[in-house]
Amino acid sequence: MSLLKAEDITVRDGGTTLLAPLSLSLEPGEPLVVLGETGSGKSLMAQALMGTLPPELQATGHVALGNRELNAGDPDRFRGLWGREIGVLPQEPWLSLDPLMRVDRQVAEAHALVRGLSRRDALARASVDLDALGLSGAGASYPHQLSGGMAQRVAIAAARAGGARIVIADEPTKGLDAARRDDVANLLLTEMGETGGILVITHDLALARRIGGRLIVLRAGAVVERGTTREIFAAPRAAYTKELFAADPENWTPRRQRAATGATVIGAKDLSVARAGRTLFSGLSFEILAGGILGVTGPSGCGKSSLGDALLGLVAPAQGTVARTPEAHPFAFQKLYQDPVAAFPRKRSLGKTLQDMQGLIKGQQPKIETLLDALGLDPRLLARRPGAVSGGELQRFALLRILLRQPRFVFADEPTSRLDPITQAKVIELFVRTAVQDNVALMLVSHDPALIRNTGDAVLSLDPASPPVGGELAETTPAASFGVS
Amino acid sequence: MSALDIHAAPRRGLPWSRVIGSVLLLMVAALAALGSLVVPGDPFAQSLAKALSGPEPAAPLGYDHLGRSIYHRLVHALRLSPLIALAAVATAGAAGLILGSLAAARGGWIDRALVMLADALLALPGLLLVLIVLAMMPGTAVGFWAGLSLVLWVEFFRLTRAATRETLASPAVQASRLLGFGPAYVFRIHVWPEIAPMMLTAAAFGTATAIMAIAALGFVYVGMRAPAPELGLMMVELLPYWREAPMALLSPVIATFVLLLGLTLLAGSREQ
Numbered sequence: 001m002s003l004l005k006a007e008d009i010t011v012r013d014g015g016t017t018l019l020a021p022l023s024l025s026l027e028p029g030e031p032l033v034v035l036g037e038t039g040s041g042k043s044l045m046a047q048a049l050m051g052t053l054p055p056e057l058q059a060t061g062h063v064a065l066g067n068r069e070l071n072a073g074d075p076d077r078f079r080g081l082w083g084r085e086i087g088v089l090p091q092e093p094w095l096s097l098d099p100l101m102r103v104d105r106q107v108a109e110a111h112a113l114v115r116g117l118s119r120r121d122a123l124a125r126a127s128v129d130l131d132a133l134g135l136s137g138a139g140a141s142y143p144h145q146l147s148g149g150m151a152q153r154v155a156i157a158a159a160r161a162g163g164a165r166i167v168i169a170d171e172p173t174k175g176l177d178a179a180r181r182d183d184v185a186n187l188l189l190t191e192m193g194e195t196g197g198i199l200v201i202t203h204d205l206a207l208a209r210r211i212g213g214r215l216i217v218l219r220a221g222a223v224v225e226r227g228t229t230r231e232i233f234a235a236p237r238a239a240y241t242k243e244l245f246a247a248d249p250e251n252w253t254p255r256r257q258r259a260a261t262g263a264t265v266i267g268a269k270d271l272s273v274a275r276a277g278r279t280l281f282s283g284l285s286f287e288i289l290a291g292g293i294l295g296v297t298g299p300s301g302c303g304k305s306s307l308g309d310a311l312l313g314l315v316a317p318a319q320g321t322v323a324r325t326p327e328a329h330p331f332a333f334q335k336l337y338q339d340p341v342a343a344f345p346r347k348r349s350l351g352k353t354l355q356d357m358q359g360l361i362k363g364q365q366p367k368i369e370t371l372l373d374a375l376g377l378d379p380r381l382l383a384r385r386p387g388a389v390s391g392g393e394l395q396r397f398a399l400l401r402i403l404l405r406q407p408r409f410v411f412a413d414e415p416t417s418r419l420d421p422i423t424q425a426k427v428i429e430l431f432v433r434t435a436v437q438d439n440v441a442l443m444l445v446s447h448d449p450a451l452i453r454n455t456g457d458a459v460l461s462l463d464p465a466s467p468p469v470g471g472e473l474a475e476t477t478p479a480a481s482f483g484v485s
Numbered sequence: 486m487s488a489l490d491i492h493a494a495p496r497r498g499l500p501w502s503r504v505i506g507s508v509l510l511l512m513v514a515a516l517a518a519l520g521s522l523v524v525p526g527d528p529f530a531q532s533l534a535k536a537l538s539g540p541e542p543a544a545p546l547g548y549d550h551l552g553r554s555i556y557h558r559l560v561h562a563l564r565l566s567p568l569i570a571l572a573a574v575a576t577a578g579a580a581g582l583i584l585g586s587l588a589a590a591r592g593g594w595i596d597r598a599l600v601m602l603a604d605a606l607l608a609l610p611g612l613l614l615v616l617i618v619l620a621m622m623p624g625t626a627v628g629f630w631a632g633l634s635l636v637l638w639v640e641f642f643r644l645t646r647a648a649t650r651e652t653l654a655s656p657a658v659q660a661s662r663l664l665g666f667g668p669a670y671v672f673r674i675h676v677w678p679e680i681a682p683m684m685l686t687a688a689a690f691g692t693a694t695a696i697m698a699i700a701a702l703g704f705v706y707v708g709m710r711a712p713a714p715e716l717g718l719m720m721v722e723l724l725p726y727w728r729e730a731p732m733a734l735l736s737p738v739i740a741t742f743v744l745l746l747g748l749t750l751l752a753g754s755r756e757q
Binding site: 312314330331333334335337339342343344345346347348353356357360361398401402405 | 655656657659660661663664665666670674675678679
């Protein structure tokens, strides 16, 4: 018998339908994955199932939980199920744990308040739960003493403490390194066991594949495709699913690496950078030529961004030198940011910001209209503020603003890590094409090794785990003349 | 992606407290500006025969213990303290803004010296500082202006410094600088929009503080000197006659209350 059966769940905001009628069932021991990009309605669906939609949205449909029938339009009835029947694994659990409370207390709280156990029993149960998740001895720690993965396990223990057999995990890998992704998937699968149910909501293809079970692909509030995860990954039928899979950096066709011919634009010699007294990497030497793309990858905290900042002179190197080509003008060295919204003046329209840019430069310069056209941007967006356009569009606007400056070198710091895969593929393709066309040296930084591998002319991997001191070049392409030592 | 993304923007209603605050202030301002045009009269003219007598057409609020029209004294008092307060807030705001941005932009010893000075002033009771300045320039509006400016700039300085530091460290400012924009652009486009709403709130609170300080010092006879019509001074002069003429005492009290309430409502209703 199904743990949860939902029929014709619909979500509306006044007259607009945000989620078209959707039915699903959750079976014990068989995970269900809902895959979709930002705005596909997958989080709305989870909220409708939980009765936690914001009050201005209306839901209709039926939810059957065990032997209970609930109306999605009457969310107050769901409240009694929270924690007891359905548990939610919050996004970025290290942010949702109480930073001032020992973790065993946080888990015990759910036992005491939801199940009504006595304090002592609740603590005893909490320590059993933590032991079962491999956290023996961590009960007395505070959340900041735990790694991201450990915090996630604590959050799972707390979510399940009320006896919930169904766990809804909304973007469980958000904010985690690729390396941690498999741990999370294994953890969720172990937790589910033979009798529990999990509903995983994600945009992460690797996670979806790892979780397995059954898959629903959502787009713009409608189901595009459904079936078993294995079959869909093996042979997607819908055009959108195909596009989505093709956009995964793992599946990109590697760029033909060209023998670089241009002049050196920027170079590092024996470079070391330290942050807060810790050496991030040392003895790094390389050159980037005009039109060349250097891909930099490595786990978070390895100094990828600091390397770029050091090249731009935003961070002083601990040792070594950065040499720029003398013929470039002083503002020819530019940066693209991870979060483009934070890189624009918050309260100014994009058009005004770009006009400011044009007003600053004397002499001949590219036209905004031509660039809008080349980057596939709608001129009507110029009237909006940075917060009111999509991430992919804004990142293209950031590129446009930099192109007005006629750059020679661009450091792109995780420029697509907040974009969904299809947009990411388009934006990266655009960046690469622009760099090659305009003969701009590009340093592309990403935590995703596949993206870097398939994009860069040369790859620099900064992994503090492998080399004894600082970083080393795990992979370089000798064909491209990046003098790397 | 997150649950928060889809929350519709909070429906923005009219900020009622701000509207009410503005209406109250406009009423007080209209009384101060037009009061003596509507009913002509002299706030200093005495006629002891009419001492503490009730309202009449030439003196709509009656007479005080020296037979002066309370209405006309009130109209003048409502010009005096708000004007001093506004001048002090303008000076303090400008000083705080300039010094705060300077400290945030330069850092180093300039920042440390200014913060130390501000902290030292903050450690002194505000009224004491005003009294020290008033001891040099007793009973004058200029003394009040100087003393109050000296007290009030600290708040503006601290707000500006904190917000400017945060803004200057943001990627948006880093991007603008990399693109070649100068400090004037960074201040105008990045910093000012962030601090302007805070400045308005601080200015309204600062004005209320200043008006209260002038009235409080008048009330204990160390502020403006008689016969100047001033709110605190009027209250203390009429206090002995509260039994015979309660309305006479209540007029400056109500006027002060309305003024301060208006300013507080205007200041305190910043959304989130």
